[in-house]
Amino acid sequence: MGNSNTALNFGAGPAKLPREVLQEVQAELLSYQDSGMSIMEMSHRSAEYSKINKDAQQSIRELLKVPDNYRILFMQGGGVGAFAAVAMNLINRTGTADYAVTGTWSASAVKEAQKYGKVNLVFPKADKPGSIPDQSTWNCDPNASYLYYCDNETVDGVEFPEIPSNPFNVPLVADMSSSIMTKRVDVSKFGVIFGGAQKNIGPAGVVFVIIREDLLGKPMDICPSVMNFTHIDKCNSVHNTPATLSVYIMEKVLRWITANGGVEGMEKQSFAKSDLLYKTIANSNQFYSSPIDENVRSRINIPFRVGGVNGNEELEALFLEKAEKLKMYQLKGHRSVGGMRASLYNAVSIEDVNSLVKFMLEFQKLHAV
Known part of the structure; x- marks a missing residue:
């Protein structure tokens, strides 16, 4: 890393991948495990890919100490697709949800959620960008289906220094696209943690979802099957052809994190x-x-x-x-x-x-x- 032949990539995503991982991918690209086929050519229902899928889920569970009553899903559609999926899977409980808007991506999530239910902004738009109002001033709704926030805003450079207080103990939902695996987190405090892989844990093309089991089974009728958390869980993230190459690389990055x-x-x-x-x-x-x-x-x-x-x-x-x-x-x-x-x-x-x-x-x- 950092030698004269290597670019120093400070991009916001797709972001730098560990060089060791890229070299391993390069070595296996034409023939995965001496099969004579690239992982890109293999069936997503093959034994080889099934093991990659299982190992990636297990690595996330071990690295984040995910409790047994949580499921780990891999989906497509990027973070913006997940903004819609969160609402379509969770807002049905009461028809309303609380959102903390601290920057560009949480504001984008609100626009998606408003298509599927009532959104309550727990504080008004900040007079000055680059700040988070004190949580004692938040106006949370005890009837909310969930409380949503973006843990780290990539555009605005704002990060929550701690997990927000949750006065009514509604399911807490966090977009951790850019902060996942950069710090320890108590998963048990959340209903859902999700994010795109393309910043800290892999390439673009796969979205991870960590969801508490009791939140499954209540999607809106209009929720497409490819965004239905319950359905994706039942199909073990292979309802349709997943982003197999992205999951394969992500599994290697997760192993790199473990080794480092x-x-x-x-x-x-x-x-x-x-x-x-x-x-x-x-x-x-x-x-x-x-x-x-x-x-x-x-x-x-x-x-x-x-x-x-x-x-x-x-x-x-x-x-x-x-x-x-x-x-x-x-x-x-x-x-x-x-x-x-x-x-x-x-x-x-x-x-x-x-x-x-x-x-x-x-x-x-x-x-x-």
Whole structure:
């Protein structure tokens, strides 16, 4: 990782995959387990794929210490498809759901949920982006079918520092697309945890769903079978042809996480990487700046401006140009917020972050007024 022949990928997703995993995939691509066939050519009902599917589920269960009364599903449709699936599978209980909107993706989830029931926003849209209102101010509905939040907003760089309080003990639903396997989490506090794999645990194409068993069996009549959690569970995630290559690679990434200290090891690395970058920003005399409230700053997706608190677009364009010459890619912030963004997912090494910090310090030395 981080050698002169390797790009330093700070993209928000699809994101960097462990090099060891890619090499293993490369070695097996033409003939999986001496079968003479690629995994891409095998039946999803074959013994080989059935084992991959089972092993991937088991790795998630072991890494996150998932209790026995939870099921693990693999689906397609990406995070946006899951926004609709969550509502169609859960909102039927009371017809209403609570949503905490802290950024782009939770706002997108609301738009999907509103098609299927009544949505209550537990706090109004923030006056200033990059913050989470104190939970004592949240207006939760005791009649809600569930309370939904996005654990880490990839666009906005906002992360919940802890699991939100749940005053009425309704099922808690979390989008953990970008934070899964980066920190320990008490799964027993949740009704559903879901996310796209393409940030921390695999390539694009597969969505994981961890769901408590008592929440199965109550989908809306209009819920398509490919989004029906109950049906997907009964079919062990092979109702139709799944994204077999994506699940195969994900299973290897999960084994890589296990071999590299598990979730605890990833968490330790995550805090070390983000601390290094935030300290560089803080010590830059405002040449670099973070627009996010300090108590909710993401460890995983770090937006920052170059050339002052509000950024200098000319300097930011130059920053990206110089970074790419050093093979540091995908540092441009999301089009809706501008500036820079460094995504520090599990496969991004501390050496990668050290290289970025070294460049940032040199760039500041040359261009700070």
